[in-house]
Amino acid sequence: MAEPYLVVEHLTKVYERGHVVALKDVSFEVQKGEFLVIIGLSGSGKSTLLRCINRLIEPTKGRIFIDGVEITKLSPRQMRKFRRKIGMIFQHFNLIKRATVMTNVLTGRLGYNPTWRTLLGLFPRSDRELALKNLERVGLLEKAYVRADELSGGQQQRVGIARALMQQPELLLADEPVSALDPATSHSVMQYIEQMNREDGVTVLASLHFLSLARRYGTRIIALRDGELVFDGLPEEIDDRKFKEIYGEEAEEVEVR
Amino acid sequence: MPPGYPKVYPKGKPRRMSLDAVADFFYFGFRNLRKQLSIAVLDMGAVAVLWLLMNYVIIRFSTGQIGYTLVPWWIFGVGVVEAAALWESFGRSFGHRVERLELRRTDGREPTLKQRVLYWLLWHVSVLPLFPLLLVPSPHERGSGLELRPFTMEGRVPRPWWRTSTGIYVAWLMGAALTAAISVTISWEDLVRLFTRAGTTAKFWRSFFSPDTSIILKTIRELVVTVFMAMTATSFAVLVAVPLSFLAARNLMRGVVGRFIYTVIRVTMSIIRSIEPVVWAIFFLVWVGAKLAPFAGVLALFVHSVSDLTKLYAERLESIDPGLIEAIAATGANRLQILRYAVIPQIVNPYISFTLYRWDINIRMATVVGMVGGGGIGQALFFYLTGNLWKQAGTVMLFIIALVWGIDYLSAKLRAKLA
Ligand SMILES: Nc1ncnc2c1ncn2[C@@H]1O[C@H](COP(=O)(O)OP(=O)(O)O)[C@@H](O)[C@H]1O
Ligand SMILES: [Mg+2]
Numbered sequence A: 001m002a003e004p005y006l007v008v009e010h011l012t013k014v015y016e017r018g019h020v021v022a023l024k025d026v027s028f029e030v031q032k033g034e035f036l037v038i039i040g041l042s043g044s045g046k047s048t049l050l051r052c053i054n055r056l057i058e059p060t061k062g063r064i065f066i067d068g069v070e071i072t073k074l075s076p077r078q079m080r081k082f083r084r085k086i087g088m089i090f091q092h093f094n095l096i097k098r099a100t101v102m103t104n105v106l107t108g109r110l111g112y113n114p115t116w117r118t119l120l121g122l123f124p125r126s127d128r129e130l131a132l133k134n135l136e137r138v139g140l141l142e143k144a145y146v147r148a149d150e151l152s153g154g155q156q157q158r159v160g161i162a163r164a165l166m167q168q169p170e171l172l173l174a175d176e177p178v179s180a181l182d183p184a185t186s187h188s189v190m191q192y193i194e195q196m197n198r199e200d201g202v203t204v205l206a207s208l209h210f211l212s213l214a215r216r217y218g219t220r221i222i223a224l225r226d227g228e229l230v231f232d233g234l235p236e237e238i239d240d241r242k243f244k245e246i247y248g249e250e251a252e253e254v255e256v257r
Numbered sequence B: 001m002p003p004g005y006p007k008v009y010p011k012g013k014p015r016r017m018s019l020d021a022v023a024d025f026f027y028f029g030f031r032n033l034r035k036q037l038s039i040a041v042l043d044m045g046a047v048a049v050l051w052l053l054m055n056y057v058i059i060r061f062s063t064g065q066i067g068y069t070l071v072p073w074w075i076f077g078v079g080v081v082e083a084a085a086l087w088e089s090f091g092r093s094f095g096h097r098v099e100r101l102e103l104r105r106t107d108g109r110e111p112t113l114k115q116r117v118l119y120w121l122l123w124h125v126s127v128l129p130l131f132p133l134l135l136v137p138s139p140h141e142r143g144s145g146l147e148l149r150p151f152t153m154e155g156r157v158p159r160p161w162w163r164t165s166t167g168i169y170v171a172w173l174m175g176a177a178l179t180a181a182i183s184v185t186i187s188w189e190d191l192v193r194l195f196t197r198a199g200t201t202a203k204f205w206r207s208f209f210s211p212d213t214s215i216i217l218k219t220i221r222e223l224v225v226t227v228f229m230a231m232t233a234t235s236f237a238v239l240v241a242v243p244l245s246f247l248a249a250r251n252l253m254r255g256v257v258g259r260f261i262y263t264v265i266r267v268t269m270s271i272i273r274s275i276e277p278v279v280w281a282i283f284f285l286v287w288v289g290a291k292l293a294p295f296a297g298v299l300a301l302f303v304h305s306v307s308d309l310t311k312l313y314a315e316r317l318e319s320i321d322p323g324l325i326e327a328i329a330a331t332g333a334n335r336l337q338i339l340r341y342a343v344i345p346q347i348v349n350p351y352i353s354f355t356l357y358r359w360d361i362n363i364r365m366a367t368v369v370g371m372v373g374g375g376g377i378g379q380a381l382f383f384y385l386t387g388n389l390w391k392q393a394g395t396v397m398l399f400i401i402a403l404v405w406g407i408d409y410l411s412a413k414l415r416a417k418l419a
Helices: A046-053 A076-083 A101-112 A115-119 A125-137 A153-166 A183-199 A211-217 A240-247 B019-063 B073-090 B094-099 B113-126 B139-144 B165-185 B188-196 B198-209 B213-247 B255-274 B277-288 B290-318 B322-330 B335-374 B377-386 B390-418
Strands: A006-015 A020-030 A035-039 A061-066 A086-089 A171-175 A203-207 A220-225 A228-233 B101-105 B146-150
Touching: A006 A046, A020 A046, A020 A061, A020 A220, A020 A228, A035 A046, A035 A211, A046 A061, A046 A171, A046 A203, A076 A101, A086 A153, A086 B322, A101 A125, A101 A153, A101 B322, A101 B335, A115 B335, A125 A153, A153 A183, A171 A183, A183 A203, A183 A211, A220 A240, A228 A240, B019 B073, B019 B094, B019 B165, B073 B094, B073 B113, B094 B101, B094 B165, B101 B113, B113 B139, B113 B146, B139 B146, B188 B198, B198 B390, B213 B255, B213 B290, B213 B335, B213 B377, B213 B390, B255 B290, B277 B290, B277 B335, B290 B335, B322 B335, B335 B377, B335 B390, B377 B390
Parallel strands: A035 A203, A035 A220, A086 A171, A171 A203
Antiparallel strands: A006 A020, A006 A061, A220 A228, B101 B146
16 A cells, blocks of 8 residues: 555644643544545544644644654744645635635635735736636636625635635645535535545545535545544444444434435 | 642541641641631621711711711720621621631531520630630630531522621612712702702803804814824824734733733733823823923823723734634745734724724813813813803804714714724
8 A cells, every 4th residue: 555645643632721632642544535534523623633734733742744744843834834735624614704705715825925925915927817717616706806705605615615726735624614504505515625636636634514424425434532533444334333432322313415 | 738638627636746737737727817817807897897887977967077986986996896706606797708608516507506605705715816816726616616617508598688698788888888979979058059050051051052253263273183183192092002902912922921911011001091181181291391282182192092992902803713813824824924814804994993983082082181281172162161251162162062073973984884
């Protein structure tokens, strides 16, 4: 087997405030091109795990390798450079609400441009063209100069995807990308992510609430429970017993179509 | 205190003499001393305040004089101590409530009357001369077989507040304080004058409807000066308050040094803010001299605006959405870029809105500041009022009303647009 793209080794995160152990000795590997879905109840540590991978949160212990680079060793400056290769999308989209869609998408290029130019809001022509191309890809070309907060939830998440695409990422971290959306919109957004995975070869790590979505889109699933890795395998390996182990005895599976 | 260390002195035989035993003795001794003293001081204080207020009200209403006690001071002193002793021995006192302790037998049952009397008598022996309190348990506790224990609410029917002694006490206190306050500030004659002399203001009212047209130009010039004072003060205040606000935002100032700067700025600002602009105006008049009147007014408004705006701005910064910061940071942006694309978009409009609001306040304040000599329309108004020039004063006031109303309307409109 090829060298894994992402390696997480004995990752532990303790939040000082409240002494919460959000991740306990989590280890797993991801191959290039995989669509890895992270499932678990809320509070199980999914967001913490994803944010440790691009070091928006500093891990307490453990090592993380991406493409052979030990990112847990990088200086803040080196890490900023490295983040350009890691796109991220969020449950609540996290767009600049008062700015246009175009500006929002262009922020995906911040890491590639000199600071002084971006402070003045100047982006090179090539970036603007790329932005329009990516907006076209997510079907929002005609919304390019509309304020972001005038869009629907699904459209805002597509802007988020376009912003991530601007980074021309190798890895996409998606923290519950569809939890704030209705089922139909969820699928449309998930399909754009799937397209990134299939066509651009982007490795995807997505946390999802619904097992049905995880089964439909994931090539592999890992499950967290109270910060511990309790499952790592193929979607079809999750049977009733496993399900109860991950979600607790009282849980019932719900379908999202 | 190491974990697992008992809260009360261990019962039974005294431990064998050792350094530990000595340490224990002083440790529990001081603990006990603090507890007993705190209760006694709280109760005596509460009784004294109530007594003084009650006497004050009685004296004030019966004689019209200001006085605090109907009895000689030594009787007052003994009375307070006695009342506190009785309160603590026979009921649950104010001090007991604050410390969340109550009097119980060592086996946990309700004290008997005989024990309470004993406790009360021995209280004089141990609480008054303070020192014996270093003994654990104190003589009055040992002698009566009672002790102070943490409250237990078990089996107690809760009463409405007006049936609890604290409730009655606080209500009494507030009633007495309010009565005293009213009696100091308002007299019967004042009330009578309020109605019988209403006619004397007629010339005042009349002056509103017969403005002195000859001073209109001069008034407008003063009005413009006032608006300019507010503008200058607000503009310079913004320049100072914007950078300060970043240092005064709790979420941005992390770490020991950060927290220190945050605290220093916040405390300084709240002190400055708590001093009225009029006081600042007098302060600066003394400093820069009365000839430069508008300048002193501007300085006063400036200082007050800086502290006010810093607080408003910083609070806004504290409530920004951290999600956007995460999202921009995730693209590989540096600190300046995060500031430009994640922080500033969230604060621009609120900042402008606060600034307009403050400008609006400053125009009104400029008038008040002017009255003590800070220049502008206020100074003119003060001049006419003190010179009994009612007609001119009325004219000036008409202009002030128009200005304040206009600015109010304008800034509300603009702020609604920004929201
Ligand atoms: N900033 C924080 N400070 C303290 N505790 C936190 C913080 N963020 C998350 N936690 C705690 O860490 C645990 C994992 O949270 P999270 O990673 O957000 O889980 P999930 O995304 O699966 O809902 C939870 O118990 C949560 O309360
Ligand atoms: Mg989460």
